[in-house]
Amino acid sequence: MDPSPSTPDAPIPKLGWIGLGSMGQAMALNLQTHLSHTNSPPLHIYNRTAARGQPLLAIGAISSSSIQALLQAVDICFIAVSDSNAVTSIINTILEVPAADLHQKIIVDTSTIAPGTSAWAQGCLRERGASFVAAPVFGASPIAKEGKLLVILAGADKAVKAVEPFLVGVLARKTLYLGEDAAKASxxxxxxxxxxxxxxxxxxxxxxxxxxxxxxxxxxxxxxxxxxxxxxxxxxxxxxxxxxxxxxxxxxxxxxxxxxxxxxxxxxxxxxxxxxxxxxxxxxxxxxxxxxxxxxxxxxxxxxxxxxxxxxxxxxxxxxxxxxxxxxxxxxxxxx
Incomplete structure (x- = not known):
């Protein structure tokens, strides 16, 4: 059974994705496929090399012109990039979004980064009324394509619960939750x-x-x-x-x-x-x-x-x- 993205009383969240390398593209394709099957709003995507988004656009995803534009259109944004420097750059760009537009957004980082970077991102976003969920993954790109990654989760309980319906059975075979400290997941x-x-x-x-x-x-x-x-x-x-x-x-x-x-x-x-x-x-x-x-x-x-x-x-x-x-x-x- 497909995981339900929302309760009957809650609106279906709009999702975004930043970063379409080998892992990011594979995960985003699985997520967009799931959203299509559940009649959910399509995935908004952004990548510096726009051509990497073509396979996603072909199955219904929507391209965003910038990170700021993507953030303003979604409730939950996933990040999948190569290192701490890339995540830091993206978070700094997200922090340029007006506070009113950033309030209650959830940023989910699947990248492998330094624990200190996760702690910094969590603190900065919390100050702006947004939530940061560290969600690094175990598995190479063939495992990502199969939707059988292991996802390590850490972040505020409410934010993690909002993200979980899009993980097991979509991107992952299992998740492990380590509590609210994002640095622990990294x-x-x-x-x-x-x-x-x-x-x-x-x-x-x-x-x-x-x-x-x-x-x-x-x-x-x-x-x-x-x-x-x-x-x-x-x-x-x-x-x-x-x-x-x-x-x-x-x-x-x-x-x-x-x-x-x-x-x-x-x-x-x-x-x-x-x-x-x-x-x-x-x-x-x-x-x-x-x-x-x-x-x-x-x-x-x-x-x-x-x-x-x-x-x-x-x-x-x-x-x-x-x-x-x-x-x-x-x-x-x-x-x-």
Whole structure:
């Protein structure tokens, strides 16, 4: 059953969306599809590159000329952008909306940002009579397309309740609510990114070990599937399927540059409280090495591309056999 966007006595809220990268576009498409199916008002969208909005306009969304124009037309506005700087810029632009037009609006940020940025945004918007809900998501773009993300929520209870009908069954498989402090959601997302990156590093190392010893990837992947569960298995398939090094004309499932930013956030948060994340330091060094490889070879890389770095260090070559076959043997890629 589709979640109900309102009670019989309450008007259906008008929704907006800012940011149409790989994740944002996938989530916005699911949301507009849901709004169409429930005869709700269409989604208002804004993105700096207007062409990214074409798939949404084709299914009924409405384009806004500016962030301010979008805010004045909606009750709830979702944000999906790349980093804290982008969120800060958008919030500052939102704060330029006249106070009377901003009153009781709800801003929902799905981005992965520093906890301090979430706390700042929540405080600034509260002063203007608006609400901020931190709602960072777990899942790469294929999971976003399926509407099966895990959403971490933090914000005022009333605002969260207003947003929830548009999450589970639309964008997400489940939500976790952490209370009113928006910074807690960003902190849990940062912690989760550290865990994810560590798991990926471990699985990548194991696959290189399996190839070098002659055990083979198939045997290892079978063990991962049946002993360690669906998340490590999905990570393993990301490597063995060649997705760590996308085709030249394809976007990565999860951009390497964002992974560097996300793991770096964990390192920074740890330093601020007087501790360290040694595994994160190791992962970050491998991601930085992969980024240099991508720059030299003009390739967009996935966040799992530490696998290629580990392969090269073991004398196997950045490209796996699966990648070479997929690309027709047209590697010609230089080393680091």
């Amino acid at each position: 902190l849990l997302k940062t912690t989760g990114n550290f865990l994810t990156a560590g798991f990926m590093e471990l699985i990548a190392e194991a696959h290189v070990f399996a190839e070098k010893t002659g055990l083979g990837s198939d045997a290892l992947e079978s063990l991962v599937e049946h002993q360690y569960g669906p998340l490590p298995f999905a990570m393993s398939k990301r490597l063995t399927g060649g997705f760590y090094l996308p085709k030249r004309d394809e976007r990565p499932w999860s951009d390497l540059n964002l992974a560097v930013k996300d793991v770096g956030l964990g390192v920074e948060c740890a330093e601020k409280v007087g501790t360290r994340l040694p595994v994160a330091d190791l992962v970050l060094s491998h991601l930085e090495e992969a980024r240099r490889y991508g720059e030299v070879n003009g390739r967009a890389l996935d966040s799992s591309s530490m696998y290629g770095v580990l392969r090269e260090r073991a004398g196997l070559g950045f490209e796996s056999e699966v990648v070479r076959r997929r690309d027709g043997g047209d590697g010609g890629l230089s080393g680091l």
